[in-house]
Amino acid sequence: MKTLYYLSVAFFVLAACQPQKSDFSIMTVTGEIASIDMGNSLIHEHILVDFIGADSTGYHRWNKQEVMELVLPFLEEVKAQGVKTFVDCTPAHLGRDPILLRMLSDESGLQIITNTGYYGAVNNKYLPEHAYTETADQLAARWIAEWKNGIEDTGVRPGFIKTSVESGSLSALHQKLIRAAAKTHLQTGLTIASHTGLAVPAFEQMAILESEGVSPEAFIWVHAQSEKDLSTHIKAANKGCWISLDGLNENQFDHYIEMLQNLKKEQLLYKVLISHDAGWYSPGEENGGDFKGFTLLYDQFLPKLKQSGFTDAEIRLMTLENPMNAFSKRVREMKTE
Numbered sequence: 244m245k246t247l248y249y250l251s252v253a254f255f256v257l258a259a260c261q262p263q264k265s266d267f268s269i270m271t272v273t274g275e276i277a278s279i280d281m282g283n284s285l286i287h288e289h290i291l292v293d294f295i296g297a298d299s300t301g302y303h304r305w306n307k308q309e310v311m312e313l314v315l316p317f318l319e320e321v322k323a324q325g326v327k328t329f330v331d332c333t334p335a336h337l338g339r340d341p342i343l344l345r346m347l348s349d350e351s352g353l354q355i356i357t358n359t360g361y362y363g364a365v366n367n368k369y370l371p372e373h374a375y376t377e378t379a380d381q382l383a384a385r386w387i388a389e390w391k392n393g394i395e396d397t398g399v400r401p402g403f404i405k406t407s408v409e410s411g412s413l414s415a416l417h418q419k420l421i422r423a424a425a426k427t428h429l430q431t432g433l434t435i436a437s438h439t440g441l442a443v444p445a446f447e448q449m450a451i452l453e454s455e456g457v458s459p460e461a462f463i464w465v466h467a468q469s470e471k472d473l474s475t476h477i478k479a480a481n482k483g484c485w486i487s488l489d490g491l492n493e494n495q496f497d498h499y500i501e502m503l504q505n506l507k508k509e510q511l512l513y514k515v516l517i518s519h520d521a522g523w524y525s526p527g528e529e530n531g532g533d534f535k536g537f538t539l540l541y542d543q544f545l546p547k548l549k550q551s552g553f554t555d556a557e558i559r560l561m562t563l564e565n566p567m568n569a570f571s572k573r574v575r576e577m578k579t580e
């Protein structure tokens with residue numbers, strides 16, 4: 244009963260300050276959808292990742308038709324599980340291919356979401372030259388232009404902002420990326436998902452967002468499962484931040500359940516996102532390398548969660564309501580009290 248009570252409190256909070264109605268929308272690679280049509284989602288996966296570096300990557304590195312033939316069965320698998328929306332987290336200069344994503348969306352019937360923004364981790368290997376020289380405003384102008392006009396000449400528009408920082412304290416360059424993300428958010432309402440890992444850079448990023456007037460409600464702490472100190476999940480979620488536990492694999496079910504129970508104890512499941520960070524086609528490798536599918540969460544982990552005492556309502560919250568609320572486009576300004 245206590246759980247039910249807390250859940251109804253969570254829903255009340257959601258109803259009070261989060262999108263529940265059709266007047267909110269989410270941008271997919273085939274166009275805008277009403278938020279309520281997002282459905283069961285995978286919020287952090289990859290179709291293709293090209294690790295060669297920003298100086299060498301490009302569409303010449305893979306054949307769209309070949310990638311499509313290889314990846315389509317994996318998308319059909321999740322579609323058959325009842326998943327409606329697939330969030331592709333591959334950023335520009337790491338293999339983002341809007342046309343490929345649109346082809347796959349058309350063929351599979353899945354709603355696919357792509358992103359704008361830059362990836363700073365791995366010693367800036369995936370940053371284009373202009374990321375070093377331009378100001379936060381100039382970078383934001385590029386990302387806002389993708390939102391307004393589509394990516395390159397594809398007409399495909401991003402559904403969120405993807406950034407990335409190193410696991411320690413933020414460098415000046417990465418502070419600039421997050422400032423650019425904040426400015427882009429204020430102009431577009433797009434949610435910021437930042438490859439982060441540990442708590443130190445998570446809180447530093449939130450501080451930058453707040454200083455730019457952006458609420459942590461607009462921020463997804465990507466790879467939060469890497470942080471050992473679970474009290475930081477509670478602290479961040481209480482600030483409004485989305486806690487993305489997105490590296491689910493078969494060896495870590497118990498650890499994921501522990502992290503979820505920790506958040507459940509504090510009635511914070513309404514801030515949790517779950518995914519695999521799986522995939523992907525690797526250009527340059529034979530047949531695109533080893534592709535890891537996306538079925539574990541819905542096939543195996545959710546039943547395990549139920550066995551561990553999580554209710555259907557809580558599962559629906561984490562797989563459907565939370566993705567919808569996290570990715571619904573709206574400006575989330577820092578509230579001044």
Ligand SMILES: [Zn+2]
Pocket residue numbers: 287288289332520
């Ligand atoms: Zn990823």
